[in-house]
Amino acid sequence: METLLVTDKTAAKPVEQEECYHCGDPCTAGEISLEDKSFCCDGCKLVYQILDENGLCNYYDLEDAPGIKLKSAPTDDQFSYLESADIQKQLLDFQSETFEKLTLYIPAIHCSSCIWLLENLYQLQPGVKQSRVNFVKKQLTVGYDPTEIGLRQLVEQLASLGYEPHISLHNGEEKKAYNPNRTLFIKIGVAGFCFGNIMLLSFPEYLGFDGPMDAEVRTFMSYLNVVFALPVIFYCSTDYFLSAWSGLRKGFINIDIPISIGILTLFLRSVYEIVSATAPGYLDSLGGLLFFLLIGKWFQQKTYEGLSFERDYKSYFPLGITRIANGVTEAISLRQIEVGDTLLIRNREIIPSDSVLLSSRASVDYSFVTGESEPVEKAKGAYLYAGGRLVGERIEVLVDKEVAQGYLTRLWNQDTFSKSDEGKWQSLVDQIARYFTAIILAIALATAIYWWVVDPSIMFTSFTAVLIVACPCALALATPFTLGTAMSSFGSRRFFLKNATIIEKLAGVTHIVFDKTGTITEAGHSAVQQVGTLDQKGMELVYALVSQSTHPLSRKLFSHFTLQKGLALQKIEEFEEIEGKGLQGKVDSTSGMIGSASFTGWQDATDQLNGASRVYYVIGDQHGYFEIINDFREGLDELIGMLKGNYGLSLISGDHAAEEDRLKSKFPAGTTMQFEQSPQDKLAYVRSLQERGAKVLMVGDGLNDAGALKQSEVGIALTENISSFSPACDGILEAARFSHLAAFMDFAKSSKGIIIASFVISFLYNIVGLSLAVTGLLEPVYAAILMPVSSITVVAFATLSIHLLTRIKKL
Amino acid sequence: MLIIVGLILISVLVAGFFLGAFIWATKTGQFEDTYGPSVRILFDDEKKVDKKSSPAAQE
Numbered sequence: 001m002e003t004l005l006v007t008d009k010t011a012a013k014p015v016e017q018e019e020c021y022h023c024g025d026p027c028t029a030g031e032i033s034l035e036d037k038s039f040c041c042d043g044c045k046l047v048y049q050i051l052d053e054n055g056l057c058n059y060y061d062l063e064d065a066p067g068i069k070l071k072s073a074p075t076d077d078q079f080s081y082l083e084s085a086d087i088q089k090q091l092l093d094f095q096s097e098t099f100e101k102l103t104l105y106i107p108a109i110h111c112s113s114c115i116w117l118l119e120n121l122y123q124l125q126p127g128v129k130q131s132r133v134n135f136v137k138k139q140l141t142v143g144y145d146p147t148e149i150g151l152r153q154l155v156e157q158l159a160s161l162g163y164e165p166h167i168s169l170h171n172g173e174e175k176k177a178y179n180p181n182r183t184l185f186i187k188i189g190v191a192g193f194c195f196g197n198i199m200l201l202s203f204p205e206y207l208g209f210d211g212p213m214d215a216e217v218r219t220f221m222s223y224l225n226v227v228f229a230l231p232v233i234f235y236c237s238t239d240y241f242l243s244a245w246s247g248l249r250k251g252f253i254n255i256d257i258p259i260s261i262g263i264l265t266l267f268l269r270s271v272y273e274i275v276s277a278t279a280p281g282y283l284d285s286l287g288g289l290l291f292f293l294l295i296g297k298w299f300q301q302k303t304y305e306g307l308s309f310e311r312d313y314k315s316y317f318p319l320g321i322t323r324i325a326n327g328v329t330e331a332i333s334l335r336q337i338e339v340g341d342t343l344l345i346r347n348r349e350i351i352p353s354d355s356v357l358l359s360s361r362a363s364v365d366y367s368f369v370t371g372e373s374e375p376v377e378k379a380k381g382a383y384l385y386a387g388g389r390l391v392g393e394r395i396e397v398l399v400d401k402e403v404a405q406g407y408l409t410r411l412w413n414q415d416t417f418s419k420s421d422e423g424k425w426q427s428l429v430d431q432i433a434r435y436f437t438a439i440i441l442a443i444a445l446a447t448a449i450y451w452w453v454v455d456p457s458i459m460f461t462s463f464t465a466v467l468i469v470a471c472p473c474a475l476a477l478a479t480p481f482t483l484g485t486a487m488s489s490f491g492s493r494r495f496f497l498k499n500a501t502i503i504e505k506l507a508g509v510t511h512i513v514f515d516k517t518g519t520i521t522e523a524g525h526s527a528v529q530q531v532g533t534l535d536q537k538g539m540e541l542v543y544a545l546v547s548q549s550t551h552p553l554s555r556k557l558f559s560h561f562t563l564q565k566g567l568a569l570q571k572i573e574e575f576e577e578i579e580g581k582g583l584q585g586k587v588d589s590t591s592g593m594i595g596s597a598s599f600t601g602w603q604d605a606t607d608q609l610n611g612a613s614r615v616y617y618v619i620g621d622q623h624g625y626f627e628i629i630n631d632f633r634e635g636l637d638e639l640i641g642m643l644k645g646n647y648g649l650s651l652i653s654g655d656h657a658a659e660e661d662r663l664k665s666k667f668p669a670g671t672t673m674q675f676e677q678s679p680q681d682k683l684a685y686v687r688s689l690q691e692r693g694a695k696v697l698m699v700g701d702g703l704n705d706a707g708a709l710k711q712s713e714v715g716i717a718l719t720e721n722i723s724s725f726s727p728a729c730d731g732i733l734e735a736a737r738f739s740h741l742a743a744f745m746d747f748a749k750s751s752k753g754i755i756i757a758s759f760v761i762s763f764l765y766n767i768v769g770l771s772l773a774v775t776g777l778l779e780p781v782y783a784a785i786l787m788p789v790s791s792i793t794v795v796a797f798a799t800l801s802i803h804l805l806t807r808i809k810k811l
Numbered sequence: 812m813l814i815i816v817g818l819i820l821i822s823v824l825v826a827g828f829f830l831g832a833f834i835w836a837t838k839t840g841q842f843e844d845t846y847g848p849s850v851r852i853l854f855d856d857e858k859k860v861d862k863k864s865s866p867a868a869q870e
Contacts, residue, residue: 058855112850119851135847185837193830197823214812224819 022048024065043070047161051117054124059117066113068162078346079159081320081331082152082167090333091151091167094143099129100151101143104165106158109138118163125149125157140165184301188294191236194228195287201225205280222274225283233267236290239297252426255433255476258440262471263289269464282468285787289473292791300480300500304491309498309729317352317386317403324396334403341399345390354406355397357382362395364388387703410680412706427504428755429479433472440470447774462774469769473787474762474794478755479504481795485802486751494734495744502730504755505714506748508695512643513686513708515700516653516663519718520633522735527631528560532624534617541587541619544572545594549583553615556628592619635739636666642742644668648694652677652685654704683707699741703727716741747809754801758794765790 020027021037022044032039039045044067051059059066081087094101108114115133118140122128127149131142140163144154158165201221237260244260247253263286270281320331322344329344337343337353345351351364357378365375366388375391378384384397386406403409444466451459483500490497497503514520534542543561546554547569561567575585582595593600600616600623616625643649650672651663657675664673674685682700686708689696698705698712701719706727709715717729718738733741769786836842 062854112853115847115850116854119854133847134844135850136844182837182840182842185842186834189830189833189837193826197826201819217812217815220816221819224823 019065020044020067020069021060022065022067023069024067025069041069050124050161056117056120056123059113062113062116063111066111068108068110070160070162078348079152079155080322081333082155083150084320084331084333087320087331087333088151093141098145098147099143100146101130101141102151103139103141104155104158104167105138106140106163106165107138108163109133109135109140114163117161121157125154128154181298181301184294184298187236187239188291188298190231191287191291191294194232194236195284195291198225198228198284198287201228202280202284219277222280225281226271226274229267229270229283229286232287232290233263236294237263240293252430253434253437254430255436255472258433258437258470258472259293259476261437261467262473265464265467266471269468285468288788288791289471292473292788292795293476296477296480296795299484302484302487303499304496307496307732309732317350321352322346337399337403339399339402343397343399344394345397346394347390347392349390351384351386351388351390351397353386353399353403354401355384355386355399357384357395358398359393359395362393363391365391427479427501428752429475432475432759436472436475440466443470443770443774450774465773466770469773469786470766472762472766474765474790475759477791478758478762478794478798482751482755482758482798482802485799486747489747489802489806490744493740493744494737495731495740496733497731498729502714503748503751505695505730506697506745507752509647509697509714509745511648511650511689511694512697512699513650513652513689513712515682515698515702515705515708516651516659517655518701519699519705520636520651520666522631522633527629528557529627529629530624531627532617533622534619534624535622537588537590538592538617538619538622539567540570541585541590541592542594542617543567544570544587545575545583545585545592548572548575548585549577553613553628554583557615557626590620592617594618632666633735633738639739639742640667643745647697647745648689650674650685650689652682652708654678654682679704679707683711686711697745699733700727700729743809747805750805750809751802754798754805757801758798761797762790762794765793 018027018038019025020040022039025040027038027040032042032045034045034048037048039048047067047070048060051057082091088100089095092100092102106118109118115135118133119131121131121142125144127145127147129143129145131140133140140158142154144151155165155167201224204218204221240256240260240263243254243256247257266282266286266289270283270286273279273281317334320333321337322329323332323337324342324344334352342358343352343355357380360380362378362382362384363375364378364384366385376388383400386401386403386409444463447466448459448463451462480500483503486503487497487500490503539561542557546557546561549555570587573586574591575583577583578595578599582593582599584593584595585591594615594617597614597616600618602616602623602625613628614625615628617623640649644667649667651667652672652674654677655675660673660675664671667673674681677685682705686696686698690711690713696712697714697716698708699716699718700706700709701717705715705717709717709727709729714731715729716731716733717727718733718735720735733744765786769790772782
């Protein structure tokens, strides 16, 4: 195996940079290595060793650096709840004495090496009897012998390799859901089968064979056609009838009504003609119509199965919670938490319900819930809101409110979450359908009346011919194909939508609301400024100190130093971390400390100023501080520049107003800015905008935005890593593509233009067909040609224009 | 001409068989994962290299 060797020529002392053999991250050669392979951290090295010892190094041959960097070492009892029989029962698909089977959702699955390793788990754990990866859904179905390996050990093994499954009650409830696509596939298959056969049997009619063909054979073929048409009507078309019926009952006309009328007229008239032996009918058109329509439906229903857009708080909360009752710890599920329980919360775990802190102190990271950027220190007796993530030592808390009544979960009791989207919004095609249906019925009636007066013998034929030809097949195909293609264009540019109709909604947006923390500011990206004296040695000491700590400010300093040239990571001695205060240690007889002002002995100094955090240091006689400013996302300026003329903008943040001045310089004058907003406030703000007639796009990232994301017309969740969890939303945008948002919105608007152009094309076909129909000239063979040709033109036009547009717009 | 009727029925039967195969494939979930099988077929069955017995194998 060859490793990539990059020599930096600009540095005074050449630093050899290599890529980690396991995960591909940059690392320093020779620092952490085994044989000739370099690793970026001990975690990666350890995984390599495990695989190497078990002869599973094929993992590295299939793809280069396929590994997943372990972000945090799994704690000893992180998965202890999996031993609870109650939880096991909820998770397992099958359970017996010697065999258990379950499906795990593992977001880290990303390449063929992953598939290979996970399907060769039995080499690592003989207790595993079978394992199978569904790559598209990022799921692992694993069967094992519970007498050899427990569920907990299995999950721990996976986590230690970097394949930590996301286990939540939510997917426990969801897993039995039947894939609706299967039914659609079968319907398409049946429709295609019937369509093909009917066409084949209609060939004699197309070619006008009169001579040697027996009348009996011809009748036989016609009746066989009717047989083939039966599944088309009674199986494939049911969705359209049901949708038309429910539309009628609710009192609005959707596109499925003219389609249903067309389907029924086609079928009934054809059967009548065949039975009365007057004409061969239009059953081939019927089959083709359904076949194309269902393909359009499939195109529109295409979704990103690996992503979930419907998560509520249950997906974030731990599945198992440790309760301390009478001095004994037991694993219980979220539902079993009662007021007055004492719970044990470990490092990196989420506090499941509003509760009171019993331990002496705790550091809680609320960034996901409130938008505050730094972890908050809490002392004994403090009130802890649900949803915060514990950073540091384990704590005990006393439950004060039930899970469903908590600060965060109350959000889900709002009626926004119980309402479904149906009926609230009408798509362009449904708006057109209303007029379309009325016009078609009027033309059909006018034709019938005219022929009744002129020549009653062809009244019935021309009336039904109008209904058949007017069946808006091409019209119904225009939207799914345009939006479906646009959606996959977006997807290949890392913007994933829940479904294709979101593009239409995106095109109508008039107001954009941004969240601050994590949305326009970047979590891991910050500017570091050093004030005071600090020499090379001191710098290296600070570097070594922060490398040992997991505090967010330490991580920021660490990534800052890692980028600096010529700085070597030294070995640290006498390292000590004083939780919530700072770090101290020694490198080559230079000792020093770094941390809060009070810890380092600074007088009259603050840890927070104008939204910047300060970390003080005292190293020998050198002292000073690092100022860490939350940096805005790259491309924010250009994005705001492109958006400001066309949309109303707002900024709404759960954080304090410290950065208001800096933000004001970024946004155009008159932008509404609100700070210290609770999740409920955000939702209310979006609602108030909507009441003033705005169509709102909410861009957020955390659970605290969940209400606003749901309430808004379009809610987009921004995430650093697509496979990580994001709140329920309409679209997930990769953070690196943030500045492209304006381009996406522009593209959505153009897509709407393409839909309208497709409508025009399909109307033109309808006019040609109608003019034939009203004059009573519509032969089956014309209908049979016109229907597929119009559909194919529209589909080709829609698909090609979107592809062309992607090129032109340089999306 | 009766032979045509027979032939048509046979052809429908054959086509029906394939339709059945398609439905079966869909119902057993063969269209669920469209990426996995393409990779899986390329995996070697057993490639367990005992490293300790072949120290020279490393480049």
